[in-house]
Amino acid sequence: MRPTKTLSWLALGGVALALSACGGGGQEPTTDADGNTVIKYWHAYSADSPELKTLEDEVIPAFEKAHPGIKVESVPYPYDELHKKLLTATAGGTLPCLVRSDIIWVPELAQLGTLAPLSEEMDDFDKIAANTYDGPLATTEYDGKHYGLPLDTNTRVLMYNQATLDEAGMDEPPATFDDMRKLAEGLKGTGDFAFADNDTAGWNLLPWIWSAGGEMTDEGMTKASGHLNSPESVAGVQLLVDMYKMGEIPDLITGAQGGTETAVGLPKGDYATMLDGPWMFPIFEDQSPDFALKTAPMPAGDGGSISVVGGEDVVMTDSCPSKDEAMQFIEYLLGDDAQKAMAETGQMPVLSSLGSELTDIKPYYDTFAKQLQTARPRLPHPEYPKIEEILRTEVQKAFTGDTTVQEALDSAAQQIDPILAG
CATH class of the missing domain: 3.40.190.10 (Periplasmic binding protein-like II)
Known part of the structure; x- marks a missing residue:
């Protein structure tokens, strides 16, 4: 599926208890x-x-x-x-x-x-x-x-508008984290955005964390501390926060009503790039038939080019x-x-x-x-929706300036640890 909304598991707790007897x-x-x-x-x-x-x-x-x-x-x-x-x-x-x-x-x-x-x-x-x-x-x-x-x-790949890349002096789509920073610098002051996304959930953040060389937990899913808040994981999120503070990612990423939705902003040229899945092709063909949608791999960091599986x-x-x-x-x-x-x-x-x-x-x-040769699944844990909501909430505080990326991921890891241990 596409990114999923967090479901109200607490409301279903009574049902879950009954299941163990079946x-x-x-x-x-x-x-x-x-x-x-x-x-x-x-x-x-x-x-x-x-x-x-x-x-x-x-x-x-x-x-x-x-x-x-x-x-x-x-x-x-x-x-x-x-x-x-x-x-x-x-x-x-x-x-x-x-x-x-x-x-x-x-x-x-x-x-x-x-x-x-x-x-x-x-x-x-x-x-x-x-x-x-x-x-x-x-x-x-x-x-x-x-x-x-x-x-x-x-999986999610980079989708781009070449005309907007041209504004930044880029003949090719950004292939690395450094290229994303170059794109943001090149578009600064133009009124167009280097990148757009609409959330800070795992679906949105994990490609950046993994590609930076970070992890959400240890291999056994027993601990987030030391992994989600590692220097590598911080670097993946920091790239997005830095671009946001430069004015090169719209407020959509924090849930605010700033900027048009990605399906509208990319073909208009408001956004140079975004990450999304194959379902966008029929959407663009229907809504913006004159727009030639192009794709490229997830930009690579120190961990390679790694996206998320849906x-x-x-x-x-x-x-x-x-x-x-x-x-x-x-x-x-x-x-x-x-x-x-x-x-x-x-x-x-x-x-x-x-x-x-x-x-x-x-x-x-x-x-x-x-x-898909390198794409990875979100954390295969029974309480993943709860874990993802913690990540979403804490990272948004870094985007809005209420805390640093390091502090946000420290806090998220500390809250996730007891869930993994439980």
Whole structure:
């Protein structure tokens, strides 16, 4: 998925407590009037979207034709509602067999015992997993097991307006942190901005932290102190804060109503660069058809060019009474035919083996596919939304001048440590 809003987990705490008392199994297999096994598949494809139409009119019928005796029931929910529905259905024992889950929900659902570990249940898991990008695959792992497979993916790359770069005397998009500073200096006083983004959440900050050589926590996710507030992590955020204080990043990044949204500001030339995902191409084609959107890798710092992984995973619930049939549909969804069919709608495939076939479908996938070679998932921790909100809140204080970047990350690390320890 695109960046996600922090959900009210405290409001769902009572449900979460009830989940721990629920075991897997207990449901009877569902069959239709003809005796076919019915697999329910929950997802958040919006009504009338090309993704939903392709799933229901092409992918599912093709699977059912190739697998007589199995029917797949597509059940769409609004995105924000799907997460709550999963929690309440777990407590009530009414879960479906399969879910297209936001990647940040997988650790939470795995911890609650909702999901079956595909790495143990699925015979062909290793073979399928080996054909996916490493970053998306990492989003399925919790406590040493994989509780799903990546289904679709995306990452953020640099999008730029060459005309605005020309104002700064730059023939090429900024490839490094130093180039970003050069761009900001070149546009100073022109009224245009070097870079624009709309938040200080992990989705927004982590590419800069990682590319600077920083980390959010240690490898075991036991401690943020010494990592999130390291000199390298500070340097990644400091670049953005310095550009903001130069007047070269609009107030959008603090949540203030300053400047136009990125989808409007970039084609107008108000913004030279921004970071965003492949869904922006159809948006620009619709809203600004005369604008030639160009892309480049995430600017590199001392840690390289590293961006953040988005997307969804397909997971199987532990209570699914028809696991063999459900896993056959998972395998089909991860096959070339289904992946390429969904790619036609703008949903980026997870199969690294597609190569040039991917860019034949959508030429703009090329930059994203290359960036995915180094892209990383957000912290795969059950309490990530809470952790991310701390990061967002503390870093915004550095942008507004209430504290320094070092103090902001010190404070965030101190608040995150007890969550990791707990």
